[in-house]
Amino acid sequence: MYSYIVEQEIRKTFDHVNNHRWDEAVKAVAPHIHHRVSGHHALGGERHDKAALRRWFERLGRVLPTLHIRVNNVWVKGWPWNTTVFVEWDGTATLLDGDGSYVNRGLHVFTLRWGRVHALEEFQDSQEAARGLAAQAAAGLKEAAAQPIVS
Template sequence: MYNYIVEQQVKKSFTLVNERRFDELVKSMALNVRHSFAGDHALGGVRHDQAAVRDWLDRLARLTPNLHITVNNIMVKGWPHKTLAIVRWTATATLLNGDSYINKGVHFITLKWGKITELDVYEDTLVVYNGLEKQFRSGIEEAHAPQIIS
């Protein structure tokens, strides 16, 4: 039963991203949450608090305004004091130049007593980089911005 509850919480977090309801999503995180996104680009890097994660989510929405993440599979392991959820997903969007963006990846989400304490995102970093380059060439200068780190 506990694993089912966590699975539903994780599914909801992806729905919140898709609906751009970032304030609600960030409230589900510990104050000192650690969020890492693989890659050497404007979305890469590591953040260590809710404010920086919120800034990162805002940037994600500006860089990929119609991004949609589909959850393919969730596996939950552990107990309330330390839970690991592994989420396989597919992200899709239409870039400003009309090209399709498709990427597959995985989230490793650590929770403690229902709060997200760590969030590690691994995807095809070349696909992200190329998508950001296309967005930059289409006029989104922030696609070349420095990483948001804290």
């Protein structure tokens, strides 16, 4: 039962991201989170607090406004005091130049403690992310070429 509840909450969080509901997306995040995305680009880097993660989500919505993440599988392991969640996903977007070929696949690894997200590591195709962000920057979206948000 616990695994089912966690899976449903994780799926809701991805729905919040798809619909740019940032307050809801970070609602279960602990104040001192560790969030890491590989790659040296506007969405890469590491954040260590909830406010920086919220700014990261806001940037995600601005630099890839049509991004849609489809959750393929969710695996939940552990107990309420120490839970690991793996989420396999596909992300697609149409870029500002009309290119609809942006496809990124990845895996999120969440560490939960008593329902709060304490760590989130995103494993994805960082080259595809960089390619998409470079295309957005070339189309005039300067923030797509910005330095990573770090804390």
